[in-house]
Amino acid sequence: MIKNIVFDIGNVLLKFTPVEFLKSKYKDDKLVEALYENVFKSNEWVELDRGTITEEEATCRFCKRDPHNAKYIREVMETWNEMHVPVEGTSELMKELREKGYKIYLLSNYHLKAFKLISDKYDFIRDVDGGIISSKVKLLKPELEIYKALTNSCGIKPEESIFIDDREENVEAAIKLGFNGIVFKDAYELKGKFDELGIAI
Numbered sequence: 049m050i051k052n053i054v055f056d057i058g059n060v061l062l063k064f065t066p067v068e069f070l071k072s073k074y075k076d077d078k079l080v081e082a083l084y085e086n087v088f089k090s091n092e093w094v095e096l097d098r099g100t101i102t103e104e105e106a107t108c109r110f111c112k113r114d115p116h117n118a119k120y121i122r123e124v125m126e127t128w129n130e131m132h133v134p135v136e137g138t139s140e141l142m143k144e145l146r147e148k149g150y151k152i153y154l155l156s157n158y159h160l161k162a163f164k165l166i167s168d169k170y171d172f173i174r175d176v177d178g179g180i181i182s183s184k185v186k187l188l189k190p191e192l193e194i195y196k197a198l199t200n201s202c203g204i205k206p207e208e209s210i211f212i213d214d215r216e217e218n219v220e221a222a223i224k225l226g227f228n229g230i231v232f233k234d235a236y237e238l239k240g241k242f243d244e245l246g247i248a249i
Contacts, residue, residue: 049208050150050208050209050210050228050245050246050247051150051151051204051208051209052150052151052152052153052177052202052204052208052209052210053142053145053150053151053152053153053209053210053212054153054154054155054179054198054209054210054211054212054222054227055138055142055152055153055154055155055156055212056154056155056156056189056211056212056213056214056215056218056232057154057156057158057166057173058156058157058158058214059135059214059232060135060138060212060213060214060232061134061135061138061139061142061172061173062132062133062134062135062166062170062173063131063132063133063134063135064131064132065131066084066087066088066128066131067080067084068131069128069130069131070083070084070124073123073124073127074120079117079120082114082117083117083120083121083124086110086113086114086117086121087110087121087124087125087128090106090109090110092105092106092109092110093106094188096159096160096183097157097158097159097182097183097188098182098183098186098187098188099159099160099182099183099184099185099186100186103125103159103161106125107121107122107125110125129162129165129166132162132165132166132169134170134172135234135235136234136235137234137235137236137238137239138235138238139170139172140235141235141238141239141242141249142172142175143172144249145247145249146175148247148248148249150247151177151204152175152176152177153176153177153178153179153198153202153204153209154173154176154178154179154180154181155179155180155189155194155195155198155211155213156179156180156181156182156189157182157188157189158181158182158183159183160181160183160184163181163183163184177202178201178202179198179202180194180197180198180201180202182194185197189213189215189218189221190215190217190218190220190221191221192221192224192225195211195221195222195225195227196225199225205226206222206225206226206227207226207227207228209227209228210227210228210229210230210245210247211227211228211229211230212229212230212232212238213229213230213231213232214231214232214233215231216231219231228245
């Protein structure tokens with residue numbers, strides 16, 4: 049029997065679209081590509097998710113690697129959270145699930161400072177029964193240890209839980225530990241998956 053619904057955040061609850069964000073700020077395609085590769089595709093971005101580096105340290109490294117674009121790098125690091133707007137329909141599904149009596153949890157790779165910002169901004173990020181954020185535990189999906197941290201800290205059983213993530217490898221890791229898993233496409237399809245699992249909302 050399903051009792052718990054576990055949500056990823058990026059591209060499930062909140063949009064994470066760095067290329068579109070950069071294109072909205074800068075009209076120079078070469079600059080957009082340079083910023084995307086240097087910042088969002090970097091090892092430092094992963095370290096920020098893992099919580100082993102601060103945003104200030106990461107920004108310094110980005111600027112050192114590409115000093116010509118240092119001004120734009122700082123702009124990006126100061127404003128990139130602007131892209132975090134709700135994914136259409138998902139937070140509404142969360143609310144309906146809570147009203148039906150399901151427990152709601154978060155499991156996400158997320159920067160420490162960024163998570164604080166979205167928690168302050170959005171009620172539905174705060175209105176959960178618990179969760180694990182990567183930067184707080186120094187673990188990353190799809191490492192199995194982060195899923196175990198969730199079950200241990202929140203006292204939930206994988207077989208009674210559904211894990212929802214936009215990345216297939218993250219869902220596959222959860223399934224290995226006994227979770228039911230759904231690869232997220234959009235809220236409409238997610239509702240259909242819930243129906244298939246006997247969760248009527």
